[in-house]
Amino acid sequence: MMNGEEKWVVGIDIGGTAIKLAFIRPQGEMIYKWEIETNHLNHGEEIPNCIAKEIEKKRLELGLIKGKILAVGAGAPGSVDVVTGIVNEAINLRWSHRYPLQQKLEDACQLPVVIDNDANCAALGEMWQGAGISSRNLVFVTIGTGIGSGIIINGHIVHGAGGAAGEIGHVTVIPVGGALCNCGKMGCLETVASATGIVRQATALVSEASASDDGLSTLYKQNGVFSARDIFELAKTGDYKANTVVQTSLSHLGIALANVANTLNPETIVIGGGVSRAGDFLLSQLNLIFHQHAFQSVKETTVLTLASKGNDAGVLGAAWLAKQQYM
Structure with a gap:
């Protein structure tokens, strides 16, 4: 289907109602996108695991080798400390003060992860491929x-x-x-x-x-x-x-x-x-x-x-x- 040497990244937009996910080529081409319902159980603690399971499920469905996916980027609501990977608070996700999203996603996905605020991510998306x-x-x-x-x-x-x-x-x-x-x-x-x-x-x-x-x-x-x-x-x-x-x-x-x-x-x-x-x-x-x-x-x-x-x-x-x- 494509050059086996090329790596993909995963883009994730975590919202209070739904989580959007996509496999994306380095040039910005969106290969596959989907969304799942946000799981609020256990004060939002299931969210990282749900994301990891979805990525693995789609990887297998598309027949991708394990090393095809290089890294994960995720946007989350609320103020984000991008140095520590901590979401200071996200009420609509039921995350209390200083939720370590980056670490939890890395543990669940077994991939390197970078996070930022969701509006910041949308700004970058419009700069990279959109109106800006x-x-x-x-x-x-x-x-x-x-x-x-x-x-x-x-x-x-x-x-x-x-x-x-x-x-x-x-x-x-x-x-x-x-x-x-x-x-x-x-x-x-x-x-x-x-x-x-x-x-x-x-x-x-x-x-x-x-x-x-x-x-x-x-x-x-x-x-x-x-x-x-x-x-x-x-x-x-x-x-x-x-x-x-x-x-x-x-x-x-x-x-x-x-x-x-x-x-x-x-x-x-x-x-x-x-x-x-x-x-x-x-x-x-x-x-x-x-x-x-x-x-x-x-x-x-x-x-x-x-x-x-x-x-x-x-x-x-x-x-x-x-x-x-x-x-």
Whole structure:
């Protein structure tokens, strides 16, 4: 099937609901990808063993010799100490303080392992094979139920002193009277610009005026709930309340991104995650706000774009880490 001398790496993206895995060639070609349900039993202690079993199972199914797989790269949520291979905490995986993920994966897989934060891995994946393929300086922002980000300067991830660099979602945008964030602070960007924050604002808006017959209120009366996607779709049609929510959220996001760009001046800011599926509508609105608040030379050199690798970005970036360290 291929040159027997060539080694593959494994890219892994560990999420609270599912774990994505892929066998990837050194050039970035994805040979085989699959996913499994995340096993939360025993406070997440089964996760490394489940990953090891899956890798071995697929290796045998594909008829690969044992030495074909050179190394494993893995992305995990939460702040990661990349020197020790420890995840400081990952609540949605039920890992308590300072979980030694790298060591546990190496013991289970009997392969060398490198780990990093999942958003950092997605940033690397977009730089290596995606929307930021020509960029050495890149900020990746993923907008879903929360907001995560990865910062790449001169081709290297910025980790910070404690592995928590790039927490754009926890920049304070409403200093007084803001909503409580999952991090324990008030008024974080995540509370207004994530999918959860967008839905929270829309729910509050329709609850205040239940007699209204606009599209957003009607949808809420019919279903008792709506998603961020519903809100964006209604905003595209000109619905006043949906537009109010979207403009408020994107205003905070656009200013935050302009501040990041004014500080770092990346070549590219890549927007990913579920909310990015609003596509060109989201990007055009964001660009307007971004350009209002970006420094002149930043406006001339920093480009906002949508992620192109979707759910594959994390495994690609994790594989890139393994390739860089072990090839």
